[in-house]
Amino acid sequence: MTERVERPRRGRQAEAERNDWLVLDAAREVFATRGAGAPIAAVAERAGVGMGSLYRRYGSKTELLRRLCMLAMEQSAGAAEAALAAPDAWDGLAGFVRTCVGFRSGALGPLAGAIETTPEMWEASRRGRDLLDAIVDRAHRDGGLREDVTALDVMWLIELFSRWGAARSSPEDDNARQRLLAIALDGLRARGTEPLPGTPPSVEHYVERWRYPGRVTQAIDSELA
Amino acid sequence: MTERVERPRRGRQAEAERNDWLVLDAAREVFATRGAGAPIAAVAERAGVGMGSLYRRYGSKTELLRRLCMLAMEQSAGAAEAALAAPDAWDGLAGFVRTCVGFRSGALGPLAGAIETTPEMWEASRRGRDLLDAIVDRAHRDGGLREDVTALDVMWLIELFSRWGAARSSPEDDNARQRLLAIALDGLRARGTEPLPGTPPSVEHYVERWRYPGRVTQAIDSELA
DNA sequence: GCTTATCGGAGTATTTCATTCCGATAGGAT
DNA sequence: ATCCTATCGGAATGAAATACTCCGATAAGC
Numbered sequence: 001m002t003e004r005v006e007r008p009r010r011g012r013q014a015e016a017e018r019n020d021w022l023v024l025d026a027a028r029e030v031f032a033t034r035g036a037g038a039p040i041a042a043v044a045e046r047a048g049v050g051m052g053s054l055y056r057r058y059g060s061k062t063e064l065l066r067r068l069c070m071l072a073m074e075q076s077a078g079a080a081e082a083a084l085a086a087p088d089a090w091d092g093l094a095g096f097v098r099t100c101v102g103f104r105s106g107a108l109g110p111l112a113g114a115i116e117t118t119p120e121m122w123e124a125s126r127r128g129r130d131l132l133d134a135i136v137d138r139a140h141r142d143g144g145l146r147e148d149v150t151a152l153d154v155m156w157l158i159e160l161f162s163r164w165g166a167a168r169s170s171p172e173d174d175n176a177r178q179r180l181l182a183i184a185l186d187g188l189r190a191r192g193t194e195p196l197p198g199t200p201p202s203v204e205h206y207v208e209r210w211r212y213p214g215r216v217t218q219a220i221d222s223e224l225a
Numbered sequence: 226m227t228e229r230v231e232r233p234r235r236g237r238q239a240e241a242e243r244n245d246w247l248v249l250d251a252a253r254e255v256f257a258t259r260g261a262g263a264p265i266a267a268v269a270e271r272a273g274v275g276m277g278s279l280y281r282r283y284g285s286k287t288e289l290l291r292r293l294c295m296l297a298m299e300q301s302a303g304a305a306e307a308a309l310a311a312p313d314a315w316d317g318l319a320g321f322v323r324t325c326v327g328f329r330s331g332a333l334g335p336l337a338g339a340i341e342t343t344p345e346m347w348e349a350s351r352r353g354r355d356l357l358d359a360i361v362d363r364a365h366r367d368g369g370l371r372e373d374v375t376a377l378d379v380m381w382l383i384e385l386f387s388r389w390g391a392a393r394s395s396p397e398d399d400n401a402r403q404r405l406l407a408i409a410l411d412g413l414r415a416r417g418t419e420p421l422p423g424t425p426p427s428v429e430h431y432v433e434r435w436r437y438p439g440r441v442t443q444a445i446d447s448e449l450a
Numbered sequence: 451g452c453t454t455a456t457c458g459g460a461g462t463a464t465t466t467c468a469t470t471c472c473g474a475t476a477g478g479a480t
Numbered sequence: 481a482t483c484c485t486a487t488c489g490g491a492a493t494g495a496a497a498t499a500c501t502c503c504g505a506t507a508a509g510c
Binding site: 264265266277280284285 | 497499
């Protein structure tokens with residue numbers, strides 16, 4: 001799932017690096033399905049790593065969560081660039097959604113509000129939204145995507161599917177999710193159907209959730225200005 | 226949201242009954258979004274009711290969860306019967322899904338495994354699945370539903386959307402959910418599209434999650450036999 | 451005005467969790 | 481071969497969260 005940078009190490013150092021990825025993958029799985037409240041011990045167990053090893057790399061739970069968010073946003077941005085480079089606009093969009101759901105990019109959602117967002121994170125988030133806007137615009141112009149679907153609809157869709165899955169996910173879960181995703185993507189295609197109900201989702205609503213309780217997060221306010 | 230049986234009471238008794246529904250609605254909201262691990266206090270607070278009042282009615286958290294499951298399954302069965310009675314097969318199915326998502330019928334999913342399932346619950350679950358089978362069969366025969374979609378796909382779809390929503394859900398959340406649901410339902414319609422990937426979801430997979438850890442749940446085994 | 455069912459929430463014992471500490475293990479240098 | 485040290489795993493710890501109980505306050509019904 002996670003892309004590994006192959007830089008050959010030896011012995012203990014190799015194990016350390018391997019563990020790092022194991023932890024990150026496990027953390028994503030655990031926090032995505034059980035929310036930010038999930039215990040660190042669950043991450044360690046799933047990664048097959050001791051608590052000591054985990055804390056050697058991440059000084060606190062918050063640090064791990066932040067790292068996780070950044071990683072997901074970076075991967076998401078990478079996938080977005082690939083989508084824009086795809087020959088067909090619709091295929092690019094569909095592939096982007098599938099990829100993001102694949103590594104549970106939208107799993108950040110439940111984490112919103114549990115950690116104080118750094119300026120760095122805001123920057124990445126902003127960039128991600130801009131890229132998605134571009135993808136959706138292209139698919140609209142190309143006629144592959146039904147025109148009443150907005151970029152934020154797609155965002156929510158990714159989040160919806162990212163959170164799916166039991167605490168202990170199995171291949172069967174993946175299978176079911178793939179099917180539902182295929183159904184949803186099919187529903188996204190341009191076609192003479194009923195217009196979508198309600199109003200387009202707002203950026204304010206999407207962004208507001210990240211406000212960390214108790215402290216003023218200035219970045220949000222400038223974001224919403 | 227929840228259908229109330231209007232049996233006029235007076236004064237304190239009326240308040241008691243009103244509280245009962247407040248608690249049930251709040252509990253569904255809380256457990257659906259935060260999982261079975263959510264604190265009882267959160268339910269009380271959301272219902273605007275003291276802990277005392279809550280425990281007067283439900284002797285334990287487990288009892289509340291069980292009651293919640295039964296209620297959701299009963300409401301779901303009611304919606305299913307209405308769907309079968311609908312003039313149009315497709316409209317019946319779509320309405321059923323929307324109704325179930327509306328009262329978060331699929332929110333039972335995350336509760337699976339957290340409580341020991343009673344025979345009564347198995348009975349209701351079984352009945353629900355039979356009804357859904359009938360709805361899906363009818364929609365297939367009628368040609369409105371794409372034929373590679375199974376009843377369990379629909380089941381998972383309902384669960385997917387039932388779990389959606391932030392801890393503190395807002396009208397904006399509902400709006401976004403409605404739109405995504407419209408997209409998904411549109412993807413469900415019969416139409417010359419790519420067949421669904423993977424294999425149809427299995428009953429075993431769906432049912433297995435309800436196995437309560439530590440104790441053998443005989444009903445599951447007979448269910449799977 | 452009195453009785454009593456019901457209400458809300460503070461209090462308690464228990465559990466869960468984040469974080470720390472340390473003995474064990476095994477690369478890698480001498 | 482042997483010692484040194486980085487890393488590992490998980491038990492120990494103190495703090496926070498949580499299920500559940502208890503009780504004084506409130507107001508309906510007579």
